[in-house]
Amino acid sequence: MTGSAGPPPVEVVEFTDPLCPWAWGSEPVFRALRAALGGRVRWRRAYAILFDEDDDPPPDPTAETAWYARYVEEISAHSGAPRALRLSRVAASSWPASLVAKAAERQGAEVADRVLRRLRESVFVLGEPADTVALALSAARGTPGLDPARLAADAASEAVLRQVRADRAEARRPVPEVLAPGGGSPHPGAAKETADGGRRYALPTLLFRSPEGCRAVPGWRPFEEYAAAVDALRPGLLGTAAPLPPARALERYRSLSDPERRLLTKGAWPPAHAVRVDTGNGPLWLHPDEAAVHPATAR
Numbered sequence: 001m002t003g004s005a006g007p008p009p010v011e012v013v014e015f016t017d018p019l020c021p022w023a024w025g026s027e028p029v030f031r032a033l034r035a036a037l038g039g040r041v042r043w044r045r046a047y048a049i050l051f052d053e054d055d056d057p058p059p060d061p062t063a064e065t066a067w068y069a070r071y072v073e074e075i076s077a078h079s080g081a082p083r084a085l086r087l088s089r090v091a092a093s094s095w096p097a098s099l100v101a102k103a104a105e106r107q108g109a110e111v112a113d114r115v116l117r118r119l120r121e122s123v124f125v126l127g128e129p130a131d132t133v134a135l136a137l138s139a140a141r142g143t144p145g146l147d148p149a150r151l152a153a154d155a156a157s158e159a160v161l162r163q164v165r166a167d168r169a170e171a172r173r174p175v176p177e178v179l180a181p182g183g184g185s186p187h188p189g190a191a192k193e194t195a196d197g198g199r200r201y202a203l204p205t206l207l208f209r210s211p212e213g214c215r216a217v218p219g220w221r222p223f224e225e226y227a228a229a230v231d232a233l234r235p236g237l238l239g240t241a242a243p244l245p246p247a248r249a250l251e252r253y254r255s256l257s258d259p260e261r262r263l264l265t266k267g268a269w270p271p272a273h274a275v276r277v278d279t280g281n282g283p284l285w286l287h288p289d290e291a292a293v294h295p296a297t298a299r
Contacts, residue, residue, distance in 0.1 A: 142293025189219020
């Protein structure tokens with residue numbers, strides 16, 4: 001997002017992965033933060049590749065899936081985020097979903113946000129991680145404003161591959177303050193050691209940059225910590241986003257979890273036209289237009 005007069009004073013880099021459970025659990029706060037920033041920053045996503053191509057396949061995929069499902073359940077207990085009733089498998093690779101998410105950015109910020117949301121929902125609502133290009137493209141199908149043929153072509157392009165490779169490399173150059181972060185979060189976000197002995201940002205991590213300096217907020221954090229990082233760099237930049245009436249919020253976001261609707265809306269819930277999708281940790285609420293094309297309701 002950018003403002004209309006000159007370059008934005010702050011850049012926000014969101015180190016993430018479409019298939020990361022902590023990033024999924026951070027969606028309510030990130031949506032609230034973007035609303036409060038109101039387009040006065042440049043918000044950029046860097047796809048860090050959580051499940052990499054050189055990861056060894058599990059010796060027992062069934063046991064690995066059971067273990068990972070318990071891990072996601074523990075995370076959703078902290079974050080309140082939906083989780084799939086049944087997880088079919090652990091994602092084989094983050095590359096396909098990351099390529100499709102990056103390709104969607106070429107069709108505008110709103111389309112990119114909605115495609116990324118669908119990719120996250122593939123694993124945490126449907127239990128079928130979008131870990132192939134075909135599955136990732138299928139997860140995005142029906143997204144408003146999306147040109148699916150262009151998305152497929154861009155996701156297969158050398159230009160988008162270079163961008164995601166650059167994102168992956170950037171995520172493996174963490175700033176020193178994330179090596180041993182403080183705080184009482186269940187996911188404080190210390191940088192992760194990589195197979196080659198290096199480090200990468202834990203996911204999610206937000207990096208705030210401006211001419212005045214840089215602030216990193218790693219892991220799963222409350223809104224106030226992100227707000228403090230913005231204020232440290234540019235006091236007064238963060239506005240106050242009033243909660244939306246439920247029907248307007250559902251129209252704007254199309255898909256809302258219970259933690260999101262509690263944070264982003266004010267008024268009687270649910271709206272009469274909301275479509276409920278049950279998950280293993282509370283409902284997901286869809287706008288009827290989204291429900292008409294969403295994989296969860298297509299089932």
